[in-house]
């Protein structure tokens with residue numbers, strides 16, 4: 001059965017917990033002010049009527065009544081302005097409150113989601129929603145919805161007035177407008193109309209995505225590919241989009257022209273109908289006045305009707321935006337435990353852990369970790385190695401609860417990590433990623449990460465992470481602004497900032513995921529010396545590709561295709577002569593080959609190394 005969704009405005013207020021009563025008051029004020037904007041049409045008619053009747057009857061004009069209607073006109077205008085200001089103020093306040101509450105809910109909820117949410121594609125959608133959608137929702141709630149209600153009420157009131165005045169004339173006005181709107185709907189209605197609209201939307205989205213990719217991939221395309229081929233692909237999409245626009249315009253333009261002409265010339269329809277009525281009822285003074293009234297009030301119907309149609313589309317828009325908000329809020333929050341700290345040390349245990357990124361029902365499901373059991377004693381320097389895609393990063397991320405395991409358990413100090421509060425877990429773990437995010441803030445803030453730490457502590461951590469020197473050479477030293485619009489760091493420099501963060505955080509467990517991937521040989525050596533002292537006594541899980549960098553590890557775990565293949569020390573694993581020994585030999589051969597080739601080049605005197 002098709003699910004019927006509640007009105008989008010109700011959904012906003014239901015989700016955002018903002019007073020619907022206050023909003024209703026604001027909308028009522030706005031609606032009343034719009035309704036009052038119709039009053040002068042009636043009062044002016046009454047004034048003209050007084051003058052016309054006096055001149056037809058040859059009597060003096062009833063100036064008292066004229067003044068009364070004039071005062072009513074002025075009063076309705078002043079009251080309308082007052083109500084409009086009050087309504088607008090209340091509706092804006094409600095919209096800001098509602099959106100503030102929605103933003104806070106989303107932020108709060110995002111804080112409860114597993115960290116894996118941020119490594120997926122959804123974070124981009126959330127960014128878009130927080131920036132673009134919220135702004136547009138404010139507009140719809142503060143302006144469009146009150147205007148829509150006001151336009152509806154005004155339309156109903158004018159309808160009642162016109163029908164009570166003269167039914168054939170009222171029917172003429174509404175029939176003309178109905179025909180105009182039916183013509184307009186015909187442009188988008190029907191299978192072919194909807195197809196044209198859907199094709200245009202699809203090709204525009206496709207074009208946007210292609211443009212972004214074209215710009216983002218320009219470097220690679222120029223170096224490895226053929227930029228002219230990429231430009232041709234883009235040109236084809238531009239042509240396609242142009243074709244859809246032409247099809248759309250061919251359909252819409254004549255229809256829109258007819259719609260506009262009919263709505264604007266509603267007066268002509270009233271005039272024709274009025275003349276016909278007067279032809280059959282010559283000398284009917286009341287009828288003359290009714291025709292006059294219809295001529296004055298008729299055009300007043302057009303603008304609220306147009307607003308109803310246009311704002312209706314905006315409301316559909318609000319519904320789509322609310323769907324996106326609800327989509328994020330629907331992501332289940334990660335259940336947290338109640339343990340505030342680890343009492344039993346920092347031994348890490350993987351107990352028969354299985355995990356997949358795909359659902360159980362997915363036919364392409366592949367286990368990222370498959371029945372993995374590992375024990376890393378407290379204070380141990382452990383390494384995770386193995387072929388690419390073996391599950392090393394996944395294992396590190398599961399330990400920090402980026403996701404929860406599907407089977408088995410991960411423990412710290414014998415305690416399931418799911419029993420800890422997230423804060424308690426994060427107090428035990430530091431994570432240094434291969435790709436480091438640098439905030440658009442000062443170097444100091446990027447290392448301190450908004451924690452109350454002294455300048456000395458930050459500098460000490462930077463010294464240990466071998467980044468103090470390059471920081472001092474920056475224009476404003478530790479106050480230099482980094483990130484977007486600021487000083488750009490190299491990959492290696494950014495990674496050393498991340499290591500400084502971890503050193504400063506000083507947690508008993510440190511996970512290093514290819515943390516030295518961007519570090520050159522000289523810096524890696526210096527970094528190791530600096531870190532050795534700081535990692536002393538800590539439980540370290542190092543994920544590495546370069547085996548020579550972990551040969552001193554107390555324990556090495558070798559993962560392949562999500563399975564733990566072997567474990568031991570470097571010499572034990574070499575002796576076992578299995579996967580690790582094989583990988584070690586390949587890396588050695590590669591290095592010797594590199595040394596040989598650079599040697600040959602040097603001998604030939606043509607080396608650029």
Ligand SMILES: Nc1ncnc2c1ncn2[C@@H]1O[C@H](COP(=O)(O)OP(=O)(O)OP(=O)(O)O)[C@@H](O)[C@H]1O
Pocket residue numbers: 119120357366368386387388389390391392393394395
């Ligand atoms: N966010 C993700 N969504 C879906 N699949 C993923 C995700 N991250 C990793 N995978 C898949 O899970 C498997 C294990 O990946 P993982 O990154 O843990 O391996 P790895 O050993 O760290 O690889 P590498 O050495 O190349 O970094 C791979 O098949 C990978 O394609």
